[in-house]
Amino acid sequence: MNHQRRSGLKVMAGLIGMVRPLLGFMALAIILGCAGNLMATFITVLGGYGLLTAAGFYDGNLGQIILVIIVFAVVRGFLRYGEQASNHFIAFKLLARIRHKVFAALRRLAPAKLDGSDKGNLIAILTSDIELLEVFYAHTISPIAIGVITSAVMIAFMACLHPAAAVLAAVFYVITGLVIPVVNSRLGGADGVKYRDLFGRLNTVVLDNLYGLDEILQYGGQKERMGHMNEKSESLEKISLRLKKRENTQKIATDWVILAAGILQAAVCAAFVMSGQMEGADGVIAVIAMMSSFGPVAALSSLSNNLTQTLAAGKRVLSLLEESPQVQEVVGGAAPGNGAIHCDHVSFAYRTAGEKDKKGEKVKTGEKPKIVLEDFCHDFAPGMIHGILGKSGCGKSTLLKLMMRFYETDSGTISYGGEDVNRITTSNLRRHVAYVTQEIFLFHDTIENNIKVAKLSASREEVIAAAKKASIHDFIQSLPGGYETKLSELGDSISGGERQRIGIARAFLHNSPVIFLDEPTSNIDSLNEGMILKSLNEEKEDKTIILVSHRASTMGIAKNVVRM
Ligand SMILES: Nc1ncnc2c1ncn2[C@@H]1O[C@H](COP(=O)(O)OP(=O)(O)OP(=O)(O)O)[C@@H](O)[C@H]1O
Numbered sequence: 001m002n003h004q005r006r007s008g009l010k011v012m013a014g015l016i017g018m019v020r021p022l023l024g025f026m027a028l029a030i031i032l033g034c035a036g037n038l039m040a041t042f043i044t045v046l047g048g049y050g051l052l053t054a055a056g057f058y059d060g061n062l063g064q065i066i067l068v069i070i071v072f073a074v075v076r077g078f079l080r081y082g083e084q085a086s087n088h089f090i091a092f093k094l095l096a097r098i099r100h101k102v103f104a105a106l107r108r109l110a111p112a113k114l115d116g117s118d119k120g121n122l123i124a125i126l127t128s129d130i131e132l133l134e135v136f137y138a139h140t141i142s143p144i145a146i147g148v149i150t151s152a153v154m155i156a157f158m159a160c161l162h163p164a165a166a167v168l169a170a171v172f173y174v175i176t177g178l179v180i181p182v183v184n185s186r187l188g189g190a191d192g193v194k195y196r197d198l199f200g201r202l203n204t205v206v207l208d209n210l211y212g213l214d215e216i217l218q219y220g221g222q223k224e225r226m227g228h229m230n231e232k233s234e235s236l237e238k239i240s241l242r243l244k245k246r247e248n249t250q251k252i253a254t255d256w257v258i259l260a261a262g263i264l265q266a267a268v269c270a271a272f273v274m275s276g277q278m279e280g281a282d283g284v285i286a287v288i289a290m291m292s293s294f295g296p297v298a299a300l301s302s303l304s305n306n307l308t309q310t311l312a313a314g315k316r317v318l319s320l321l322e323e324s325p326q327v328q329e330v331v332g333g334a335a336p337g338n339g340a341i342h343c344d345h346v347s348f349a350y351r352t353a354g355e356k357d358k359k360g361e362k363v364k365t366g367e368k369p370k371i372v373l374e375d376f377c378h379d380f381a382p383g384m385i386h387g388i389l390g391k392s393g394c395g396k397s398t399l400l401k402l403m404m405r406f407y408e409t410d411s412g413t414i415s416y417g418g419e420d421v422n423r424i425t426t427s428n429l430r431r432h433v434a435y436v437t438q439e440i441f442l443f444h445d446t447i448e449n450n451i452k453v454a455k456l457s458a459s460r461e462e463v464i465a466a467a468k469k470a471s472i473h474d475f476i477q478s479l480p481g482g483y484e485t486k487l488s489e490l491g492d493s494i495s496g497g498e499r500q501r502i503g504i505a506r507a508f509l510h511n512s513p514v515i516f517l518d519e520p521t522s523n524i525d526s527l528n529e530g531m532i533l534k535s536l537n538e539e540k541e542d543k544t545i546i547l548v549s550h551r552a553s554t555m556g557i558a559k560n561v562v563r564m
Helices: 008-017 019-053 063-110 117-141 140-160 163-211 213-218 220-273 281-290 297-324 396-405 427-431 446-450 458-468 473-478 496-508 526-542
Strands: 340-351 370-380 384-389 411-416 434-435 514-520 545-548 560-563
Touching: 008 063, 008 213, 008 297, 008 473, 019 063, 019 140, 019 281, 019 297, 019 458, 063 117, 063 140, 117 163, 117 297, 140 163, 140 281, 140 297, 163 213, 163 281, 163 297, 220 281, 220 297, 281 496, 281 545, 340 396, 370 396, 370 411, 370 427, 384 396, 396 514, 396 545, 411 434, 427 434, 446 458, 446 473, 446 496, 458 473, 458 526, 496 526, 514 526, 526 545
Parallel strands: 384 545, 384 560, 434 514, 514 545
Antiparallel strands: 340 370, 340 411
């Protein structure tokens, strides 16, 4: 996948842009957060006023001060609840929206851009990266605004006591809430990005090891595979340790700065009190106000520990959302003419690293130029079964993928009944063609639903008819739950041939004018093969059937065989 370079600020802007529809809730969170934090600070400040009033330095009403403190303490709880509720409402609404967008992006990018992309990394983006954005939406945007607003109010309050106290507070708020987090982010930024990338790659290794467990055991690769996984885990741990150390340093630095702020404020106020430029009681209040007002800016300071990782996650999510597909979906285009497929001087190569696609974007697939088809011409007429022969790797599957428009030809055209495939509405094309690939994917669902993938509205009778044509009906009937049997109940016991026959049943159920079958019988015994071929023969009258197979018995049914 193409992860573009973009600065932290750009990522932030991109993420903040998504909040637009929920600005009202964000404003509410900020108002509640400011009020709550100011009340928390003023509970301590009013405590100071109360003590000084009791000691006779102020002529206030002690009872009223205590009452206000109690009211602030109670209301502060509700305000905090309201702030958190609003922030989390925004966060989870946005996470749902982002997940929706990411799935839409994957639909756009599939299949060309996802071919060969590491799935573990995609899973990391879909799960933990998106999840991490919760930190950004619930604990980053509003705290920044709250930190700025509450600091401004406290500076104004201290200016009423003495301008110097206000200047000192301003300087220390900036150090705590801006300088420390920016420096911390700069120092830890690269590690945050590395951590997220490595986490994605570790996911890929774990997935590979899980899917390839049989091969690993068979060829005794446990030690080497384990070593590879350990290597990745150790690198991840090293980065995590560095990030933790940096977090501790940030916490210590913040505590020191807050302590220094209090001491300096005390020293400055003492000097002004002694020189008669400030009342003694005001000096005490200024110091109390200074010490108790760092909550929101200290929160900003510690935010920087997560921010690098959050922004790294945001960057990966945004890059995926903005990735342009290799093949654009056609909406509102033409309908396929009929089942007559005409390939006219078709050439195609899988793109190589650093090469540009039609949109001028760099693509990374393969290492050397891989010219697969050159000047290929052929007509596939309807009403018969066509065969494609050729040695392994010569481009038979690629030709089918080009006819499905999973990829676009580099030159030449493919047309259906005279209509260029590039102009046919993609959803129409998918309905027009049933494609049985070499790897049949089965979902964790019932056998019936697995066949109905090809036609969701199909009745049980239609499913049974398709299963009979694919010679899988008897097998399904023999299962304890029949068509309702869940694949998970069968464990991994479904054989390669049964899997293929389910794939073929899907094609029969789809009942489209064109059927592509890529090695459909490679795992099927001759008895079942014979029955499937018989069904295909019966279907061929009103269809264009294209068959790719190395098996002579299967190819025997094709009337028109093209050699590649
Ligand atoms: N996504 C891809 N990126 C780069 N190269 C690819 C890609 N898919 C296939 N190829 C390469 O293109 C060539 C043609 O592949 P294709 O699958 O079309 O061959 P095939 O004739 O169907 O082979 P087989 O009979 O073994 O199934 C092969 O060399 C293959 O390695």
